Amino acid sequence: MSGEMTLRDHARAAVRDEVSRQAWRLFARQGFEATTIDQIAEAAGMSRRTFFRYFTGKDELVLSRLVESGDQIAQALRDRPSDEAAWPALRAAFQHLVELQESHADVARPLQVMLRDEPALRATQQERRTTWLELLTPLVADRLPARRRRTGPDTRAAALTGSALACFEAAQVAWASHPDVPLASLLDEAMESVSG
Missing domain, CATH: 1.10.10.60 (Homeodomain-like)
Incomplete structure (x- = not known):
């Protein structure tokens, strides 16, 4: 087929x-x-x-849009130079969504507040985190150097991806409440604080 x-x-x-x-x-x-x-x-x-x-309902409608956003980040990450380190590649991969949200702030800000505040969406938000983490972690793993003198599961890619997603969420939450600050600046600051 x-x-x-x-x-x-x-x-x-x-x-x-x-x-x-x-x-x-x-x-x-x-x-x-x-x-x-x-x-x-x-x-x-x-x-x-x-x-x-x-x-099937409103929940699926929200989740499908969030999954689509995750697919866009994954594609942007695949498109980054193969020799670029994982952390700057993740930051660059977020840029399309950052620009999209900033250019449609009149809709994006209230939606960020909705995703943060609506109890009915907490499970959907958790499902989105899990989906994005599963989608992005293997792409991040491909950018990491080989481990030396360590055995067992390699947690580096999941830790980096989870940290980057937490930075993105923190920046979005702050941006939703502070319209005078660019989302890109908030994301840069969040990611710099973790990598510094």
């Missing part, structure tokens, strides 16, 4: 993207809990029943 997407696959992906776009606009304006599936479906120009052909 071919790995190429069919016209139907492209159409389905386009519908999912539009539903997701409308949902995130509503989430930014009124919060996750206050936004109903009926509102999302209406904003996307479909029925509630049709919504469930594409998503």
Whole structure:
């Protein structure tokens, strides 16, 4: 079977993207809990029943966008020079999302607050962390020098990746509450504090 997407696959992906776009606009304006599936479906120009052909619920809608962001970071990390050290490569890989969030701050800031404050999204946030960690750790491991005189499991890549993700989250949380400070500066400071 071919790995190429069919016209139907492209159409389905386009519908999912539009539903997701409308949902995130509503989430930014009124919060996750206050936004109903009926509102999302209406904003996307479909029925509630049709919504469930594409998503199992609001949680999946949020998670799918967060997983997509993780895929973008992973691709950016793959695209970095192969001889670049892991920590600066991770910082550079975050840059696309940083620029995207800064250029759409009117939507991105309220969404960061929502992800931080909405109790219903805590499990989704944890699932996102786990997914990003699993996705990025092998790519970071490829950038690490071979271990010398040590045996057993190598925890370096998971530790570096987890630390970088924690820095990214800390920067996003601070940025959501401080619109006068660029997200890039907050991320640089967070990552420098860990590497210093």
